Amino acid sequence: MTATQEPTRQAEIGRDRRRKEDQRLITGRTRWTDNITLPGMLHLAMVRSPYAHARITGIETSAAKASTNVVAVLTGADLGEGQGACINAWPVTTDQVTPAHLPMPTDRVAFAGETVAVVVARSAAEARDAAELVEVDYEELPAALDLKEAAAAHENGGVIAHPDLGTNVSAVWRFDSAEAGTGGDVEAAITEARAGGILIEREYRQQRLIPAFMEPRSVVVDPTGEQITVWSATQIPHILRFALAATTGVPESKIRVIAPDVGGGFGGKLQQTPEEMIAFAVARRLGKPVKFTETRSESLLTAHHGRDQWQRLTLAATSDGRVTGLKVDLLADLGAYVAIVGGGVPVLGAFMFNAIYKFPAYQFQTTNVLTNKTWTDAYRGAGRPEATYAIERLMDELAAEVGVDPLEIREKNWITHEEFPFTTVAGLEYDSGNYEAATARAKEMFGYDALRAEQAERRAAGDRVQLGLGVSTFTEMCGLAPSRVLGSLNYGAGGWEHAEVRMLATGKVEVITGASAHGQGHETAFSQIVADRLGVPFEDVEVLHGDTQISHKGLDTYGSRSLVVGGEALVRAVDKVIEKARPIAAHLLEASADDLEFKHGQFSVKGTDAAMAITEIATAVFAAHNLPDGVEPSIDSEATYDPVNFNYPHGTHLCAVEVDTETGQIKLRKYVCCDDIGVVINPLIVAGQVHGGLVQGIAQALWEEAVYDENGTLVSGSFVDYLLPTAADTISFEIDHTTSPATTNSLGTKGVGEAGTIASTPAVVNAVVDAVRHLGVNDITMPCTPERVWRAINDGSSGGETPEAAMPHFDSAEGDVQ
């Protein structure tokens, strides 16, 4: 028992803490899955289909089996039912068409890159060598590749991706505000606008993207212990364990999944992959540990892709630019199989097209389509970037039509800060926000008026290089998700998160979270939260995650949920620790519990200087010599939190680009953003998330695109052709924040993991179009390549299709060089 003065300490929340995990991560003391080596471990290599769609008529494995140090060569038929299945967790409609998805198919491949056989050898090199010797006979089938053609194939006798299904349409999902009672009739609004208002009708393309995380996927399976242990470079260890158990019949209690250090994901590792299932099946069959690590080429080809939509959009407005209705009709390319979230990705966008604007009527429909291409699933933003792009592009078009500044048209239509909480036409309740404040700050940082003046001068002078300004006043829904809402949408799981706090005898604290970090900085941010709330030093908090033996319960990391859902679970677990400690403190301080005050890590007796630190109570509980009667010797606590609402960050992003009208080349000139993400725990981590997010969104606008040729071969299959930007391609961003605390969690936080990506894509494209609008351009297809911009300027088109040919640097032509 100590009597101390009230300690002065700096609040951790809001502090620019360097990430505690980085010292290890950036000095190479990491434990990636591929670094794991076990005694007797065998290595796998996959034999993959070169065809987009083909019948497997024979697999000749004898040469491979005879190759040096090969232990086994197994096909889908060899593994049979034991290989389990890849699940779709979100059948968006009750009659969704979902092709069966075996990790290794037995008779037919449905996309180029699908695994048809696996080679097991004593080294990775020997496995790879032998994989070259497996001969597969294919009977090539016509492939469904073009999204629009595939969507109509059941009506016009076109090619069907899975012939037995008779259609490529997996599901049609619809929301209508009149039917839902959340708004009016969109057709009436359109009719009215056609008669005497403004009608903007557009078709936008969301190109196919590849998440391109830094660490390729890797899996190690050790079947030799009581539990089968699976290490995987995954975002979702808990969901993976569930899926392994549910589809293979191995009891969940016999499976331990560990996500060790994981090098990025962006949604791309939110999957139960065929490779994980194959490794699991092979390890069980052979009784030996196995490892599979994909190559970068395999990663680009077979890890799930993102986006890939056609968006048909109709916006109705009065002649002075007040919006009256919005109708959205999507085609979404699912690829060859319905992935774990799969058709749910466009549905996640369904509630966001109306964005920050007061639309009286709204209708959304998505037609989810199967094709013979790599499957698609969540990619940073998942559904919301698509929605934000569409609406923010349309608002610029509306401004152009009315003849006013794009910010003016937004202001005319957005929800004002006095109107929160606000129930939208899509039925969501936005809890807080202040679009006026974020916009005012962004304009000031940008020097908006001066840049507009410069733009006018350049136009008047007919400069070769024109200036364009792009606006994006985004919001998004994140913090996935209230379980009841997920249930109503037919999603297969809940959206809660779990946390535990263990008070160690020596006064240190272990925190366990079910959110599975893979580069976000949870270790640091969560330590800050606990340090403040529990009044212990930041350094004394250890955050544990990503191992189902330690963190037995959780729903992992995606959808900007870790802080707003997982962080809230943690806050509640900490509060329970304090409440459990209170009667013990009262007992030890010989005071009434009601007279105790908890502050800065200590219980003190009001009006006296008697006090006791929570860490001292932890020690006393460990000894358990002197506890009140009937009180258990533990103050450890856990909490599972189910959010009551989504979480709605917003912000104003402003982008200036210079467009060389002679070549179509685009140069970023300035990018500022003012995001409102509520209370910020660690500004440095937030800046990292914003900067990285911005680059990813800008990359969709300008550079990245996964392109297939007419045979269904991925042409952009290496980083020579899939253009990922580096620091050399970007400029220094200026970021700031306004703060409208979220009202639905204790800390007032909002998600920031996806915000930059969601917001930036339309800001950039709006800027590019703005630069050349006076030359007769009102759209440029993404990515806005120099050639597309040049064509748009010269023929008023949106720039045309991407040629389906790679640069030849590593082409097979090179195989016979000299």
Place this chain on the structure above:
Amino acid sequence: MIPAAFEYVAPTTVEEALAALAEHGDEAKIIAGGQSLLPVLRMRLNAPEWVIDLGRIESLRGVRDGGDHLVIGAMTTHHDVGQDPLVHEHALLVSKAITHLADAQVRHRGTFGGSLAHADPGGDLGAPALALGSTFVVQGPGGTREVAAGDFFVDLFETAISDDEILVEVRVPKHDGWVASYEKFVRIAHQWPIVAVAATLRMEGDTIAEARIGLTNMGSTPLRASAAEQALVGQPATEEGVAAAAALVVEGTNPPTDLNGTAEYRRHVATVFTRRAVLAAAGRG
């Protein structure tokens, strides 16, 4: 990304390297900086049984003054060529091109000779070497022979070097006092050129007295734009003076169509970039 197994030798003289090449013939590949060969091996687009590494042959490394020309050893890295004061003084165009070539890591491993021997039409060194009228010295079992730049590049990834030969050095005629510019058109920073124009000029006052123009990625080999070169002679280095000549660069080109642009677009960019390269070289860019 694991190459097929191969045997590896690292001789210390050109003669030993040639002997190894003679012994293993078709089954062998030379490795210089490995910046093009290794990706090919790792993607298993090629699987030689022998890899002969030139990295330990000191005589192939370095830049020296050869009188009226510079001698650039085949194994001199891009970085070393780019930093070399002799190159800067006598063959400015080469220095300029190297500042745009790949990233620092690649420049520290990739070699001048490896890049030219590889003969990727998107390589940044072919057009400058061609425009400067370089001579390629190759050594085989029968000794050395000289190949003029115009004869060196045969086709996509194909040169006049035969299977039993090694490129040992490149002789670049001195262009003292010539100004130069290398204009490279890319979508992201560290990309092979979609199109690039190498231009070097001898100025007399404000007038172009002589011009050499090389084009990158406008056909299956680097190209020399002779018609444009001639048309530039006697012109003032102004937009108007240069524009008509620049329009001639597309003559005889056969650019590819790929993800980064169509042939038609590449021709347009080549015209624009020739004008810009000439003006930039003349200090008017």
